[in-house]
Amino acid sequence: MVIVFRQKPAILACAAVAGPLEKRSVFFSYFDKVLEDERVYEQTNEKGQMALVRETCKVLLEKAKVKNLDIDYLLSGDLVNQMTPTSFAARELAVSFIGLFSACATSISSVIVASLLTEVGASNLAIAGAASHHNSTERQFRYPIDYGAQKPATAQWTVTAAGYVLVGQYVDGSPYIAAATVGKVIDYGQTDPFHMGAAMAPAAYQTITDHLKQRGQKIADYDAIFTGDLGTYGLKILKAMFAEDGIGQEDLKIIRDAGEEYYGEDKRFQAGASGAGCSASVFFSYVDLQLKTGRYQKVLLVATGALLSPLSYQQGQSIPCTAHAIEVCV
Template sequence: MDQGVIYFPSKPSIIASGVVGGPLEKKSVFAADFDLLLDDERAEEKSNEKGHKQMALQACQIALEKANIKERDVDFLMSGDLVNQMTPSNFLASTLGIPYLGLYSACATSISGAIVAALLTELGASKYALAGAASQHNSIERQFRYPVEYGGQKPGTAQWTVTAAGYALIAKGQMNSPVIEAATVGKSIDLQQTDPFHMGAAMAPAACDTITRHLKGRGQSLSDYDLIITGDLAKVGLPILQECLIKEGMAQQDVMKIRDAGAEFYGDDQTFLAGASGAGCSASVFFSTILKGLNEKKYERVLAVATGALLSPLTVQQNESIPCTAHAIEISMK
């Protein structure tokens, strides 16, 4: 068995999902597949952080409604976000009243949650588990950079934190639902990149390592997949990942088919610089458009790789480098 690669013989399935986006996300190329698009960036709440929690709550409730399951029937909630101490997730958990594990893998949290949910399901400890992540633009910009009202400039390599939440309901193996067959837990890879406005470049090597390790562990090649999609490498990071995989000896025509949710999220609108990022980016795209593609049997096998930059405002001020990670799940549909 290869380092960090996990198999799920009992085939935990994603039976439903809920995805909510903010007002600006109506512009997203993926918006048509979202369940709900808010008119107010604070979800009618008083503060950005309260709106952040409210949006995550709505996504969870939509997922539960679709599966016709009550909160009390859910055994575990795996959630995370980018606010200090993950308060939106903590408030979400207290409202839902579901046993809760807060997880932090920055923008890779959606998949780390799905991995833990799949493990608990495999173990037989969980009948239903909710896993996901969210980000709200204003509260995350304030957390990591400047409050939005300050109007700080960003270079073209910077990314735009999405306002979105995506949660998936994971259950024991069921017919006619996409199955989590395997997963690879990311290493924390630090190539001494220090620029917080250049995170695509920092995250690409982590995605490269995770994809390489997953394929090796599974004895597969890129062509075994109908789709390989990364979380938020964006327009700068994706070409770096592709270059890295070609160096690893993978076929160029397969490597060039790899897609990135962050690079595509807002189309070619330059307002959004290199593209989307945030814990809600991979969560909303993977649990809407990609899951829909699997359910409709457009894809039979997908590798969803969420990428995360593990920086803090303090480490940036102290000129520390930015370690990055990437977690992957292999989802199939028969």
């Protein structure tokens, strides 16, 4: 379903904060702040994730020069037990809060909801975005951190990072959300939780195709199309699917993936990065800067999410995936 925004909900400010390991990220220099401790000196991983959300929102408010009482809504979510880290962070921010779950696609689904609230005039300033924390996500979805299981080359590394945007009424010169596509849930029967990129690629394909079709656009109309966390192999699969449709290699070059690029060439991270914070921290730092400096005029940000749970995996269910997209122009 494609939504076209008449009021041009604008991205007024962006903030990205990452954990200590993310110093290795190629996007490191674009982050606003890097935490020195992976748990932000808290006792538990989950509290650490809460602090990560809190810190990022704080940076965002400082950058936008507003106070938390000026904020109408916080729209966010995470992957840990009923989203408690984000909910607990919202408790401290003391703003109206809607928790959203689209797995790693929450970074964009939250911006879509924020844009809708702005469009109908219900919100003047809304914070949207997502965070993920390596330790708390791994223990939730896979194994204890110190368990010695061999990960295949297709596995991805959940990042410790958060990215948030301040969405508000349009002001001249700011990047704005021109349109958005809320993705369908696509399931092509993939079952391997260590090969998420393959499961998510069809969802990204579907969402991008739907968006272009209904907007009457083609890939070459964009300066860049960014997917969230497909990783090395997921991105290859996505490009192969577009190549099937007769799209040339030159056009496919503008499709980039935050997860694939996140850690550069370091093979210890296998197929790259994943997690809601992966797409959020890249979209809302690097991509935002490219828009503000005029290198990009029009980008499509597509966050992909694998909607599995440890329970559904153990019960032998396949991995349903979704992808949400926003068209950002300047």
